[in-house]
Amino acid sequence: MADVGGAIWVTVCLATITTLCLLIIATPLAWWLSRGRSLVKDIITAIVALPIVLPPTVLGFYLLVAMGPQSPLMTLLHPFGIRTLNFSFVGLVIGSIVYSLPFAVQPIRNAFEHLGRRPFDVAATLRASPLDTFFSVALPMARKGFLTAALLVFAHTVGEFGVVLMIGGAIPGKTEVVSIRIWQMVEQLDWPNAHRLAGGLMVFAFTVLLSLLIIDRRLGNPRHD
């Protein structure tokens, strides 16, 4: 039971860092996707959504290849003394970012699309530059989308199993997360501890989903007027 604390700590760190990184990455992407449609945007949208339909093992396999010592990507990092990102925490973060990307992009994109043209016209006639408008109008008006994205990404990262197992290798205190710990407890027939940890995750997941519903009700739909 001693390493359970370590697994929880790694999980929380991984979910927090992934969430912060994804909010930064997904915002410009969601903004660009929300401004009109085109074939290029449809293709990018489909690619972003791939992790929803692909088995985590497929994603994990390709990530394992991409972050392995032989990959062209890693070759670029060899001069800096980095041979591989597999079985490292950084590798885990990168994998989680890819795996949860659709859960960040979609709510933020929806929120941006929901704003319509009007607030942007209004801001322009009040002499707000496009950048100013983005920060002082679009971001605050889309705050519900950001909250939803953050909660979904955090929860989805905590719920990861296949990808982190393949590229993380379950090194205790480094890449071993709660979901993998539970699996190992069951393998070792340590059911009482598996019960405790699994129950904890149930409570966590329920809390997140309930929070989403409460946010939805409190903030309502963004209004234009």
Added chain:
Amino acid sequence: MTDAVIDIALNGHAGGFDLNAAFIVPAQGVTAIWGASGAGKTTLLRAIAGLTRLTGHVRIGEQVWQDDREFVPVHRRRVGYVFQEASLLPHLTVRGNLDFAQKRNGGHAVETDRLIDRLKLAPLLARKVDTLSGGERQRVALARTLFSAPEILLMDEPLSSLDGEAKAEIVPMIAALSRDAALPILYVSHDAYEVERLADRVLRLAKGRIIDTPDAAFSTQLDALSPAQVRALAEAALKAGIRV
């Protein structure tokens, strides 16, 4: 200042029909742009503001906002625009909406207290905008526009969504503003009452074109000229051998 003009010529395809409108009016008082719905009034007004891009020119007094060579982006034009439906920013309070405009007005002095007083906004300042009535929203929108220190006010049927009572309250406010503020107003409407109460002159728009008898169009253009310019024109005509 008295001979400054608003000189507009815009044409192009936007919003599902062709617009081809040109006019010159004095840069003072209220110029109503009147026409049935679907005549292109809103498109014309949006194009003057730069929200919709058409070809042609837009000159407001000394300012050139658009011509063959340049197109000044909307946020660099000192244009005030009052939209048809409420357009307040929902994540800000009434005060926040007014501040949003004032902060970005380029440091021009605005008689904020007087405007708040005149539009009866003092009791509303702390309110969230989604708690306001239709009439209150348009009063705030009008004040916000004026806080941005515009050189011209473009109003797109600002009262069309209001009931008679709210309308009767706001129309005199707009009339007083145009009188006192020396701010030219282009006022789009299809409501004869509003046009009659507010307009110093009326342009009629139908199917994307300014329709008027040639004489009326000519006199509108003459209105825009200074006495010296009229005399110069008359002298030139006499010299050219035109007998009146």
